[in-house]
Amino acid sequence: MHTLPRNEPGERHAAGRVKKHADAVVIGAGLHGCSTALHLRLGGLSVLVLEKDYPGRHASGVNAGGVRRLGRALEEVAMSMVAADMWKHMADLVDDDCGFEASGQIKVAESEGEFDLQKKRVAMLQSRGFGHEKLIDKTILRERLPAVSPHCVGGILVEDDGHANPFRTVTAFRRRCETLGVEFHSGAAVTAARQRHGNWLIETAKGSFESAMVVNCAGAWGGRVAALLGEPPVPVDAQAPMLMITARMPAFIEPVVGAQGRTLSFKQFANGTVLVGGGHRGRAESGTNATSLNYQRLAINAQTALDIFPIMSQARVVRCWAGIEGVMPDQIPVIGPGSEPGVFHAFGFSAHGFQLGPVVGRILGELVAHGRGSLDIGPFAIGRFADKGDATQHGARSYGG
Amino acid sequence: MTKHYDIIVIGAGPAGMSASRTAAAQGARVLVLDEQSSPGGQIYRAIEKPHNQRRRELGSSYQDGVPLVHGFRQSELDYVNAASVWQLSADLEVGYSRDGIAQLVRADRIIVATGAQERPVPIPGWTKRGVMTVGAAQILLKESSVVASDAVFAGSGPLLYLAVHQYLELGVPVKAVLDLTPAKNYLGALPALFGARADFAKILEGWQWKRAIGAAGIPLLTGVDAVRISGEKSVESVDYRRRGEWQAITCDTAFLHLGVVPNINISMAAGCDCHWSHNQACWTVTVDDWFNSSVAGVSVAGDGVSIGGAAAAEAQGGIAALGALHALGRIDASERDRLAAAYRIRLRKEMGIRHFLDLLFRPADRLRVPREADTVVCRCEEVTAGQIRETLDLGCCGPNQLKSFSRTGMGPCQGRFCGHTVSELIGEASGLPISEVGYFRLRSPIKPLPLKELADLAHSSKE
Amino acid sequence: MFTKIGQTQEESVRVWFEGCEMTVGKGLSVAAALLGEGITHFRNTPVTAAERGPFCMMGVCFDCLLVIDGQANLQACMVEVSEGMCIERQCGAADPELDPALAATANRGETTP
Numbered sequence: 010m011h012t013l014p015r016n017e018p019g020e021r022h023a024a025g026r027v028k029k030h031a032d033a034v035v036i037g038a039g040l041h042g043c044s045t046a047l048h049l050r051l052g053g054l055s056v057l058v059l060e061k062d063y064p065g066r067h068a069s070g071v072n073a074g075g076v077r078r079l080g081r082a083l084e085e086v087a088m089s090m091v092a093a094d095m096w097k098h099m100a101d102l103v104d105d106d107c108g109f110e111a112s113g114q115i116k117v118a119e120s121e122g123e124f125d126l127q128k129k130r131v132a133m134l135q136s137r138g139f140g141h142e143k144l145i146d147k148t149i150l151r152e153r154l155p156a157v158s159p160h161c162v163g164g165i166l167v168e169d170d171g172h173a174n175p176f177r178t179v180t181a182f183r184r185r186c187e188t189l190g191v192e193f194h195s196g197a198a199v200t201a202a203r204q205r206h207g208n209w210l211i212e213t214a215k216g217s218f219e220s221a222m223v224v225n226c227a228g229a230w231g232g233r234v235a236a237l238l239g240e241p242p243v244p245v246d247a248q249a250p251m252l253m254i255t256a257r258m259p260a261f262i263e264p265v266v267g268a269q270g271r272t273l274s275f276k277q278f279a280n281g282t283v284l285v286g287g288g289h290r291g292r293a294e295s296g297t298n299a300t301s302l303n304y305q306r307l308a309i310n311a312q313t314a315l316d317i318f319p320i321m322s323q324a325r326v327v328r329c330w331a332g333i334e335g336v337m338p339d340q341i342p343v344i345g346p347g348s349e350p351g352v353f354h355a356f357g358f359s360a361h362g363f364q365l366g367p368v369v370g371r372i373l374g375e376l377v378a379h380g381r382g383s384l385d386i387g388p389f390a391i392g393r394f395a396d397k398g399d400a401t402q403h404g405a406r407s408y409g410g
Numbered sequence: 411m412t413k414h415y416d417i418i419v420i421g422a423g424p425a426g427m428s429a430s431r432t433a434a435a436q437g438a439r440v441l442v443l444d445e446q447s448s449p450g451g452q453i454y455r456a457i458e459k460p461h462n463q464r465r466r467e468l469g470s471s472y473q474d475g476v477p478l479v480h481g482f483r484q485s486e487l488d489y490v491n492a493a494s495v496w497q498l499s500a501d502l503e504v505g506y507s508r509d510g511i512a513q514l515v516r517a518d519r520i521i522v523a524t525g526a527q528e529r530p531v532p533i534p535g536w537t538k539r540g541v542m543t544v545g546a547a548q549i550l551l552k553e554s555s556v557v558a559s560d561a562v563f564a565g566s567g568p569l570l571y572l573a574v575h576q577y578l579e580l581g582v583p584v585k586a587v588l589d590l591t592p593a594k595n596y597l598g599a600l601p602a603l604f605g606a607r608a609d610f611a612k613i614l615e616g617w618q619w620k621r622a623i624g625a626a627g628i629p630l631l632t633g634v635d636a637v638r639i640s641g642e643k644s645v646e647s648v649d650y651r652r653r654g655e656w657q658a659i660t661c662d663t664a665f666l667h668l669g670v671v672p673n674i675n676i677s678m679a680a681g682c683d684c685h686w687s688h689n690q691a692c693w694t695v696t697v698d699d700w701f702n703s704s705v706a707g708v709s710v711a712g713d714g715v716s717i718g719g720a721a722a723a724e725a726q727g728g729i730a731a732l733g734a735l736h737a738l739g740r741i742d743a744s745e746r747d748r749l750a751a752a753y754r755i756r757l758r759k760e761m762g763i764r765h766f767l768d769l770l771f772r773p774a775d776r777l778r779v780p781r782e783a784d785t786v787v788c789r790c791e792e793v794t795a796g797q798i799r800e801t802l803d804l805g806c807c808g809p810n811q812l813k814s815f816s817r818t819g820m821g822p823c824q825g826r827f828c829g830h831t832v833s834e835l836i837g838e839a840s841g842l843p844i845s846e847v848g849y850f851r852l853r854s855p856i857k858p859l860p861l862k863e864l865a866d867l868a869h870s871s872k873e
Numbered sequence: 874m875f876t877k878i879g880q881t882q883e884e885s886v887r888v889w890f891e892g893c894e895m896t897v898g899k900g901l902s903v904a905a906a907l908l909g910e911g912i913t914h915f916r917n918t919p920v921t922a923a924e925r926g927p928f929c930m931m932g933v934c935f936d937c938l939l940v941i942d943g944q945a946n947l948q949a950c951m952v953e954v955s956e957g958m959c960i961e962r963q964c965g966a967a968d969p970e971l972d973p974a975l976a977a978t979a980n981r982g983e984t985t986p
Contacts, residue, residue: 063807070814103623176814253710256822256858257919257944281919299681304497304505304514310866315865324861325946328854329820415876445932447900447953452931461879494951519936527933535937539913546930556877580878625956643912643924644887673931673933745893789928790935822935823948857932858946 017194018057019264031055033222033377034211036199036234039360040175040223042226044370046191047103049224052378056191057220059213059228060401061198061315062298065179068228068360071332073274073286074175074250075265078141079114079167084388086139091384092368093141093169100369105181108174112276113264115145115153117164117317123269124163131165136381141167154318156261164269166201172265172276175363182366194218209238209351212276222377224353225393229295231343231356239349241395244338245357247278249293249300249331250286251307255324259279262318271313283324285314290358291331300331334360344369344389346376353377354391415441415488417734418504418517420495420676423451423713424475424720425480426769428727429734430489432749433521436735440487441515442561443506447491449479451525452545453720456553467579468552469572478724482509490535497854498522498680502707505854512863513870519707522677523727526670526694526713527694530827532780536666536683537789544573544667550626557582558663562648564588564637564665568616568772573665575619585661588628588650590668592774593633599769602748609763627657635774639664668773672714679852681705686844690717690767691778692830693767693849700733701726709734720759725753779834787835788828790821795835802839809836809850822858825850875908888958897954904930904937904949907960909939915939916963938963 018031033055035046037274038060076096078089118124130260131144145166150157153166160179161169183193197215204210204222211218215263227234258281265276272287289306293299307329337343337357342365344355353376354367362369368384375382422444430442447727450457454475462468490508493639497505504515506667528543529676535541544565550556551573564860570587577584578600606613606786618844622628636651640658647658671692678684682697682703694716711730712723732817736746780787783796801815809832812818819825825832829850877898884899890907897906904927908913913926915937927937930950937949939959949960 012729063811065814176811180815253861253864255861258945301501303495304503304864304867308864308866311861311865312868315861322862323945325858326855326861326864327824327857327858328820405588445951488882527931528929537923537925537928539915539924542927543929546927549930550875550905550908553932555877556902556905556909557878560874582878632876676938755948792918794922822938823933827929 018055019323028217028219029057030190030219031057032220032225032269033057033219034059034209034218035224035226036211037226037228037230037356038064038183038193038195039067039226039228040065040179040182040366041069041228041358041369042224043179043186043364044152044372045224045226045262045355046186046370047182047189048370049322049377050186050189052190052374054222054330055185057218058186058191058193059197059199059218060193060195061214063069063195064183064193065176067298068332068334069179069363069366070176071174071330072334072359072360072363073225073276073284074172074363075114075274075276075361076173077114077167077170077265078364079116079165079170080267081361083137084341086134086137088368088372088384089364090139090141091371092365095367095371096364097169098369103181103185107178107181109171111169111171113166113168114170114267114341115150115164116265116267117150117157117161118269119153119161119317120270121162127163127165127269131297134281143167148318154266155263156318158319166264167204170265173363174391178363178366185370198236204349207350222281222351222353224373224377225347226355228356229293229333230357231335235356235391236356237354238347240347240391242344243357243391244394245335246338247293247295248334248336248360249291250288250334250360251302251310251329251331252286253307253326254268255283256287256327258283258320258324258337259360260321266317267311268313268317273310273313273317275314275318283321285310287313291333292331295333298333299334302331303331334358334362342389343391344372344386345391347391354358355409411868412503413441413513413515415439415515415517416738417441417521417731418443418515419520419521419523420498420504421451421523421525421714422446422449422482422491423523423712423723423835424453425477425525425714425723425727427507428452428476428523428724429481429521429523429711429731430487431485432728433735434485434487436740438738438740440736441517442489443488443493443495443504444489444491445494449482449491450475452549455549458546459553462552467576469576470747474720484589493830494522494857495676496857496859499709500705500792503798505859507859507863510860510863512859512867514867518738519709521727521730521734522703522708522710522714523712523723524673524676524714525671526717527826529668529671529778530831531666531668531777532785532795532831533639533666533779534782534785535641535645537786537792538641538645539643539644540641540662541639541664541666544570544665545670547573547665548576551580558665559583560585561589561663561665562586562659563646563662563665564590564634564650564668565665566591566773567667567669567867568767569670570667571616571619571623572745573667574623574628575760578623578628584623586631586648586659587623588634588637588648589630589632590630590634590637590764590773590777591771592635595770595772599766602766602769606763606766608759612763621745636776636780644814655822668777669771670713670717672716673775674714675824675826675852675856677703677708677710677714679854679856680847682708682710684849686833687716689765689772690726691772692717693833702733707737718760718764722757722764725757725760725850728753729757736775777839779831786819787831788818789822791817791819793828795819798832798835800838807836807840809833809848812836813850821852824852824856874911875889875913878911886954886958888953888954888960890960891962898969899954901954901959902950903939903952903954903958904986907949914962
């Protein structure tokens with residue numbers, strides 16, 4: 010690791026008030042905020058992170074932990090491929106493998122019709138030069154998933170996808186940041202922001218902060234922060250995808266499994282517990298951080314798991330929960346520069362941002378330092394909603410952690 | 411279609427029976443859900459068994475339950491036994507399972523009467539096979555006539571002596587009784603004795619039990635300030651420290667008891683505000699004069715709020731039901747107040763002795779917060795006090811982060827036997843008041859729910 | 874050692890524990906019935922494979938988990954015995970081949986609320 014300039018956040022005293030300043034302020038200490046802070050710091054900037062609760066409190070710390078390229082929107086695939094490579098070498102970046110296991114990910118087809126859709130998808134990706142999604146027939150499906158129900162006919166496999174531990178991941182990023190001199194301020198909800206002499210002055214519940222650059226990584230609260238940073242309204246919907254976990258069961262499955270025709274995210278941990286999710290939604294109140302569960306919808310999720318893995322008739326659910334996610338109308342995130350100078354955004358990952366965490370930080374690092382990045386982020390521009398009037402025209406996309 | 415009631419009462423102990431009976435008497439449509447096979451709660455457990463009603467040795471306070479259960483049985487209400495309630499939502503939906511079928515029911519008012527559970531006793535070796543709670547000893551006795559013939563009883567509080575006295579009356583040998591009440595508590599509780607004078611009979615009864623135990627030749631050791639359980643896989647001896655010296659008593663069973671704490675899982679999962687009670691050293695639900703919690707439509711009564719004992723719980727259940735009936739528009743305020751008056755008098759009388767008992771039997775700090783690094787705190791995930799302290803040193807600041815870091819509180823008991831210890835451990839490490847440290851964020855299902863039963867809800871709700 | 878006292882049960886049922894037939898009182902919880910037969914070893918924990926038996930007897934602690942009629946993770950203190958019931962110890966580890974010492978340090982990771 011190269012030595013960084015001794016460039017650390019400082020304090021200014023003016024009229025009796027202490028004001029913290031740094032080259033860059035990151036708003037939000039979820040995975041994207043921590044990763045961005047890390048990359049900015051590695052680029053030699055001094056960095057402050059402002060978090061309204063505590064690091065990893067929301068979706069970043071409590072999501073399903075899926076590390077997948079499988080089924081991503083085309084716009085995200087190139088970025089996701091780079092992220093996959095970063096996950097393999099995660100310890101080089103944050104001194105911790107974050108519990109990443111390349112167990113593979115499989116999306117199961119439950120009918121010939123679904124399998125046909127999968128064939129088209131794989132062919133489409135291949136025509137664009139992406140060969141990571143591979144079609145597998147019934148025989149291979151059963152080899153990989155001995156517990157799968159006999160009615161399943163095939164699927165798509167991505168060999169090196171897998172899963173990681175979300176809270177451990179966001180913690181590893183935070184601690185690496187702290188080691189390098191990034192300062193975190195918890196309980197520092199941003200209440201106002203204004204420009205002065207080419208700097209941003211940011212007011213929070215924990216005092217004032219000043220910097221030339223501001224990066225908005227506020228997740229479900231990204232729209233609110235964007236407005237404070239001078240953006241026209243951005244349609245971020247706070248949603249609460251629900252997850253449930255079972256008591257320990259005998260080991261019966263390695264890969265992470267999704268379904269082509271229904272929402273499902275399914276995996277078993279080394280300790281035997283099984284996580285069932287996939288995006289059925291509870292109720293989210295972003296104002297109070299509260300989420301509530303909808304058992305009728307959890308029931309549908311449970312039925313899907315039971316249909317695809319009959320062994321789940323033995324399972325006992327011990328906990329259910331929901332994390333607050335920022336979902337965009339077109340289900341792809343906002344990444345890129347803002348309208349005002351010195352402002353950058355990365356939020357609204359629409360419940361599938363976990364795998365992208367490392368690469369998004371790298372992209373922001375490049376953007377802030379050089380004004381451009383090595384990957385095409387055109388489709389993620391914040392202006393896309395203002396430009397086109399009809400925010401929903403992109404249509405819904407595949408969904409899952 | 412989801413069934414709808416005026417009032418759902420969760421629990422059929424003294425508070426639940428009293429609440430449901432009061433509500434039903436005013437014509438409300440009442441559903442009572444209880445986990446046990448028969449009404450009575452823990453205190454009047456198995457009271458409908460004919461042989462128990464003849465058993466003088468169970469004590470006079472046990473027989474107080476007979477008319478209460480009888481009145482409950484006579485009431486017009488829907489009573490579902492063996493029902494495991496796994497959720498109560500803030501919008502008053504209750505989920506429960508019985509006979510392998512999960513159901514969702516709704517009501518305009520919910521009265522939570524979940525009673526108490528034993529306080530954790532995190533001493534070295536408390537997870538060993540053969541170590542049980544004194545409450546467990548009582549349940550085995552009342553429900554199954556099963557007793558331990560080579561047991562040491564260790565702990566503090568009235569239940570400890572009641573249980574030993576019952577063994578004595580039945581002629582079951584008791585190896586020894588170790589009283590862990592801190593010596594300084596006797597002096598500390600003295601000023602509160604005046605407030606408890608109305609209940610002098612109770613204090614006298616406790617003293618008589620103690621005397622009878624001594625007279626029977628059972629070693630009764632007071633002033634014990636530390637205990638540990640030894641044995642390779644199961645209990646081989648109970649070791650205790652008295653006047654600075656360690657001694658061992660060979661036995662194959664140890665019954666532990668440091669009092670009881672409110673069973674708050676349902677209330678907390680529903681979002682009811684709770685606060686830390688210093689005197690009772692436990693989490694208690696925040697309620698108003700009519701036992702309304704902070705969640706609209708949810709009342710909490712009895713030992714599930716704070717510890718007051720069976721008679722207080724009965725009075726609280728009645729008051730909570732009257733409050734709920736008034737909120738539903740079934741009785742006016744003057745009728746409510748008139749009917750509540752007798753309950754309030756009884757409650758005041760019962761609470762007179764409570765302060766004295768709280769001060770006298772408040773367990774020593776070192777018994778609630780283990781000193782020894784290898785003492786298990788989370789029984790389910792086998793996380794020790796040392797591991798928790800190390801995790802806290804890494805900068806983990808609250809109970810929920812501790813969960814994520816160490817799995818503490820993530821096993822099937824969902825923190826029921828470690829949550830209090832964890833709050834206090836974090837308070838000790840951080841210097842924060844326990845109320846600020848908080849408790850685990852609890853989520854339903856508060857009892858494990860078979861996935862199959864959950865899936866079946868999808869079909870039943872469509873019909 | 875636990876024993877039964879008082880009048881013998883009016884009615885009884887036959888159950889099998891780990892393949893051994895035993896006659897126990899009707900209406901008892903599985904936990905009480907087994908304790909009455911002198912059995913205190915109900916399960917091995919998933920983390921260190923330590924032996925455990927009933928602790929609270931009131932459905933709170935989850936230490937009396939057994940496999941009853943093929944269904945794992947049942948609280949023995951909350952289930953009544955019934956005629957012909959087949960009861961087995963619950964071997965805790967998720968993977969029986971997993972070394973208990975290894976399991977103690979194995980992936981504690983899992984998402985959490």
